[in-house]
Amino acid sequence: MQDDDETTVLWLPPESTYAIGNDLFGDWTHELRVAKRGQLRVTHGDDPYSIFLFANDDGSFRGWYVNLERSRRRTETSFDYEDDLLDVWVALEAEPELLDEDELDEAVAHGFVSAERAEEIRATAERVLAEPPWPTGWEDWRPEPGWQEPTLPPGWDRLKS
Secondary structure (H helix, E strand, O other), X not given: OEEOOOEEEEEEOOOOEEEXXXXXXXXXXXXXXXXXXXXXXXXXXXXXXXXEEEEOOOOOEEEEEEEEEOOOEEOOOOEEOOEEEEEEEEEOOOOOEEEOHHHHHHHHHOOOOOHXXXXXXXXXXXXXXXXXXXXXXXXXXXXXXXXXXXXXXXOOOOOOO
């Protein structure tokens, strides 16, 4: 949708396939999933989060999901995002909810995240709650009728250095 030095906006239509890591504290791999609802992902500069805009089944705007993460990394075929576990969900006309604090605590307990890094992640969540990055200006956007569903390009699953 948009990709420049300031902002990247990616569209994931309903029923499209995407890859996500699984088995958080075991043998990490990825699995393919199918998006149930459409969503936009808005990332500004080097912000340590992306904002997902979710739609209801009828296409109306549902809410914002702020995914805390390390700054995105551009590859030849895609963008890589490393999740920081904590998230913020804001349903339309509702108060924000901090999600997955238990996952961050478990990651610290298993040694996947240091206590110091966990505090940095929590501080980012507090900044997001204190200075909300929503609305984004993309809440009323709808895809043009007939747009093709994107597919994962060849080589998407191979790490590049």
